Amino acid sequence: MKTSKTYKFIVYIFLGLFSLYFLFPFIWVILTALKTETEVFAFPPKIFPDIPQFHNFVDAWTSQPFGVYFKNSVIVTVLTTIGQVASCSLIAYGFARFDFKYKNLLFILLLSTMMIPWDVTMIPLYMQFNIFGWINTLKPLIVPAFFGSAYFIFLLRQFLMNVPKDLEDAARIDGANEFQIFYKIFLPIMKAPLILIAVLNILVVWNDYLGPLIYLQDQSKYTMALGLAAFRGVHDMQILPIMSITLVMIIPPILVFALAQKYIVEGISGSIK
Template identity: 40%
Template sequence: MKTTADNAQRQLQPPVQPAVKRRVKPSTVLLHLALILGSIVMAGPFIWMGLSSLKSFEQMFSIPPTIIPDPIMWSNFVDSLNAMPFGRAYWNSFYISTIVVLSQIITCSMAAYAFAKLKFPGSKVLFIAFLATMMVPMQVTLIPLYLILDQLQWVNTHLSIIVPNALFNAFGVFLLRQFMLGIPKEMEEAAVMDGANPAFIYLRIMLPLIKPALAAFGIFSFIGIWNNFIQPLTFLSSTELFTVPLLLAMFKGLYVTQWPLLMAGATISVVPVLIVYFFAQRQIIEGIALTGVKG
């Protein structure tokens, strides 16, 4: 009886499937190798900058070159901060970037809503002309912008950097418009049936739905303004108004460049950008992934 019961139990149990080994395709291996190699190439300059910030002037130009600093010159960071007014420059870059980012989020989202959801004569032509400005290098418009700011007496003030950047960003309008095009029209039509006006739809429906795109655009904008060099170089002449990138350029002299201090200052300057990216990388990926390409 026991043998019969055991045989019946074995028959009821499902057969054990043999483990299937997944074959790794050669194309997958080559793809990963290419990505690893590309990552090393992309990270190479950053790693070199970090190592150079810990070297002495002699170690940086020694032959054969030394990769690992010996001894490690931690004093380079202190010397770089003491050599230039970096505290003031950090505050200038931070508050300028913050004001510009908040302003661009407001202006770009309003323009994107108008181009995506409001129908008015010439909207498509105006949007194409708006995008065409992205193809014009900033150096081309720099002199006319300088003349305008000079008439406004904004040269050598932070207004010359804040106002032009705060009022205009074609990339931000394009990014947010593409995201809004993916929002179903039924939501807007339902709000209109309930008596909502365009301002209410923009504030209470569109803005909450495009939070991932707003976060991604805000991060891109912050990084761009933080690293902005050409505009502060053109419009600012007082040291107390300098931003971090412009102050770093002062380490480069006419005959001698303090490379260890320059590398130390550059390493410190990327810390805020790395912090922003570390805490917001999910929003960047989500915002770009969810942004459509509909036109």
């Protein structure tokens, strides 16, 4: 498709306008992280700090054991991502490519688990994890991921539903069993959506705050998000550390995204749709 100059021009205008909206608050986070307290609250607003306060980052990082938090966050994020990708691909495949009894009922049941607000299931879940002896461990944050999440299963199912039926029929004629079909034919096709759910899971788990707040107790178990929240008190908050830790926390998921971009594009372009 040939793109004309005016077409490109319009594209850039839109890209620019949206970038402004998306970047402005973010840039303000960066600028704030480099200011002094006085500059942060000044009015008329001060856009640039007189002297960039890079030590804000060091101060914030050393004020709490963020090294430990970082390690915990990485453990939780990596393990849940493995768990979600492994379990959701199987489950979604089951829902998308087979007909079986009670399928629709079970699928509705699956979707309905997204609809109950956590406020009311949190306490019973807490009790349950307490019986398991999982409170104040990372287990409540990790183990459930190995049993799939409705959101990712649903998403993956939508992709899988959109693959032509003849694909596995041909393989069945060749005598492949169902798991071989799944493993050899569908997993490669699912590369892009699986990377997508990995990226999304990393994003969600990395920033998850309520789970760690409820299930963890002592500092050696805390995650980054919980450490970040500790700068927010009941009456006052420490703006500078909040901003600098927020920026540090952005780096891993954005790096993952930047890397994944390539595969999301590549993963599909060769395969059959």
